Amino acid sequence: MAFFCLLTLVVSSVVATSPSSLVLHEHRAHAPPGFTSHGRVSDSHMLTLRFGLASNNVAALQDKLLSISSPGSRDFRQWLSQDEVKAFMAPSPETINAFNTFASANGLKPAIVSPYGDWLSVSLSVSKANKLFGATYTNFTHPDFPAPITRTLSISLPAELAGHVDVIHPSTAFTAPIVRRAPSISRSAPEHKRDATPPADCDTSDPKNNITPACLQKLYNIPTTPATHKNNTLLVTGYVEEWAEVDDLQAFLAQFRPDLPSNKTFVTTLLDGGSNPQGPGIAGFEATLDVQYAAGIASGVPLQFLSVGTFLSDFPTSVLDTTTFLASAAQLPTVVTSSYGLNEDFFGASLATKICDAFAGISARGVSFLFSSGDGGVNGGHDNGDDCGLFLASFPASCPWVTTVGATIGFNPELAANFTGDSAIIFILHPNSPAHHKYHLAGGGFSSIFPAPSYQTSAISNFLKTIPPSFPGSGKFNTTNRAFPDVSLQGVSFLINFRGEIEQALGTSASTPSVAGMVVLINDRLIGEGKPVLGFLNPFLYANEGAFNDVVKGHNSGFECPASSVAFDAVPGWDPLSGLGTPNFPDLLAAALA
């Protein structure tokens, strides 16, 4: 997997001297390893570029979000309206004017593609894009991808747009068109299927005990009583034609939650050519796991499944469109769970920042976002045994405005999870080529892009004190930045009903919808008491460390990489493997109601 590699993204602050001059915006010396240039794209080829315009006051939105999500503040949980968010997110009149003037002077017809007007889409020829933005749009192929992607190693802004345009996409972000490389789509090997026997009980004295909803309920004291409030939807995201099947969900619930109505279903929403056909043999493994544990824990909560894009869709565009869909929605889900991600450096700083800001805007309206931390330990998705001890973050997990979930294994005590000695082979399920890729768990570490948010600085500083001065990883991660995960939950040996059969699943993908289910159940209680929902969680979580079972053991080095390779170790208190620990439902509920 040489594909996952650290890239250097240079952002220049050179100031232009004449109106027609170009200001370098982003540049990379070469394409990431694995990509081959196929030469300049012909001049007449048409490109569709997205322009992310500068929001007029994103810093003030972030301040407001921190205030309304922090226990004890005057406006605690006074979530914002769509219009209030728009006031922060919309570009300023000067920015809109600068872009429109530039567009009409150059014969471009921008279409607004976000509710706040901060994303525009423009169709233009390659020759025009190259000329206007000092680019060289080139086709690059990658052995793992069926079609070339069109990118440029360098992109500039006309001086009159500098400061007004944050992002042009696609340009220098070499994101994979196929997100199957997402660290979290993993599955037990067939030889372990025989182990997928439903346990009679949740036997926490047996470390090989399989996880079912009942087992999670027992471990974390999660109530089995169904939620009663209908205006409290849990949304499960799906990408890359990961399809969720109603039949499998109902069979799963009939077996593992016989106390719930057996006719449970979900509302499906399709975006960007997404689909969710129903039929035998087509369920996606990730979608199956996500929907079944969301429904299995969030008893009685309305479920929505959002299927975005196709197998070939550009993942950042799909994530971006997920945010514009939610930002546009008059009626929002209260919790969103997503088990997808890619290494942060695929996105690059400007694109990741703009998408992360969009999460802040939606969170500020009272939505809790949960993302899996990735299954690649400190190495992001990069664990081929060759480059052990790289420190790469995954995104959106690294965004400070979402809540990131890691995985644990075992009982009394739970450990930060890895797969050594457990399911020996894990592979990515892929309809065309079920290539075997090994991963380990407990993705975690530090962002290379986002500064540490205030809610986390003391947790990080306490953790850093546990690192010995001789730590060989020092200098490989940015100690002043956002670190993740925030919380964790069991992530190994989850039983699911996949295409009619019981199978084992594992990964932070399993942990994330389960935590989401707990959060949405707390929302149900809050709504019942006439209180606002939890919304953006992190300041509340970090202020209530006592509501978590601390996870104090684990080493997130790698599966291929030996245990001796440099990585973080779990410690008492927050750490970048298990976060604050695993949530104890009654304690978290009590803190929420306090």
Ligand SMILES: *[C@@H]1O[C@H](CO)[C@@H](O)[C@H](O)[C@H]1NC(C)=O
């Ligand atoms: C470049 O890739 C695009 C997208 O796959 C394709 O439509 C186009 O024909 C390619 N152009 C060249 C010159 O290879």
Ligand SMILES: *[C@@H]1O[C@H](CO)[C@@H](O)[C@H](O)[C@H]1NC(C)=O
């Ligand atoms: C449901 O919640 C949304 C905000 O979360 C609110 O705008 C709407 O009025 C609520 N609907 C009902 C029927 O309570």
Ligand SMILES: *[C@@H]1O[C@H](CO)[C@@H](O)[C@H](O)[C@H]1NC(C)=O
């Ligand atoms: C499920 O069954 C219950 C009672 O049997 C019924 O009230 C409810 O409408 C059904 N739901 C669906 C989605 O069919």
Ligand SMILES: *[C@@H]1O[C@H](CO)[C@@H](O)[C@H](O)[C@H]1NC(C)=O
């Ligand atoms: C650490 O990240 C910050 C952004 O949060 C950046 O300004 C700084 O240059 C980074 N330091 C290193 C050593 O990469």
Ligand SMILES: *[C@@H]1O[C@H](CO)[C@@H](O)[C@H](O)[C@H]1NC(C)=O
């Ligand atoms: C993985 O966890 C097991 C305990 O479940 C432990 O024995 C083993 O040493 C760990 N491996 C690594 C690489 O940390």
